[in-house]
Amino acid sequence: MDAAEEPFLMVVEDVFCLNQGRVVRATGRIERGRVRTADEVEIVGSGGGPITRVTGIDACQLRLEEANAGMNVGLLLPGAATGAVERGQVLAAPGSIGARVAFVGDIALLPEDQGGAEVLTGEDLDFYIHAGAVRGVVTLPHGMDALQPLHMAAVTVTLERPVALEVGQSFAFRHHGRAAGSGTVTRLLP
Structure with a gap:
């Protein structure tokens, strides 16, 4: 499938309000697909959801x-309410990606000398997904009390707010303010 056939997806890295807040300018890198002036895009992520029309593209x-x-x-994006678009959300072809608060992912902890620390079930971690950060609680596999530095596990993550997620998506996380590891989404949960 070539890039033109893939559904459009752009991670929002910054947002500006123009013309006294009547127009929102969302900037970022197009991850896949293409967008044209007059295309409809969906704002996906916390507080997102509305579909709006692209009235201009600049690079x-x-x-x-x-x-x-x-x-x-x-x-x-005229008509997008101020505050409806924020860093870390995605703009996508309508219906092509959804926002979720829970997923299963494979994670790997860094070595201790690089910030890796023991992670326990129920601990809060800071997850970096797309261009945004969101707090989440990690649940280790049944029978595992702690995950040690340099180890890997399939964990369940419950985020504090919805984030645009897809299977295969990578993420990083911090533990007590320090880089602790990375992972990949393997399954989306309802």
């Missing part, structure tokens, strides 16, 4: 009619 101070995967762009 490197140039106005474009179309942008493809790999490009850093700004999308103009």
Whole structure:
């Protein structure tokens, strides 16, 4: 499947309000697919959900009619309420990705000298998914009390707010303010 056939997805890295808040400019890198002026996009993530129309695309101070995967762009979204778009959300083809608060993932802890620390069931970790951070509680597999540095496990994560998630998506996490490890989403939970 070539990039033009994949559904559009862009991670929102920054948001600006223009024209006294009547237009939102969301900037970021297009991860896959393409977007054209007048396409509808869905805001996915915490507080997201509305579908809005792209009225302008800009890259490197140039106005474009179309942008493809790999490009850093700004999308103009009139009618998107101020605060409806925020860093860490994604803009996507409507219905192509959903926001979830729970998932199963394979995680690997860093060595102790690089920040890895023992992780216990029920501990709060800071997860870095897309361009945003969200707090989450980790649940280790049945019978495992603690996960030690340099070890791996399949864990269940429950986030404090919905985040756009897909199977195969990578993430990083911090434990007590220090980089502790990384992982990959293996299954989405309802």
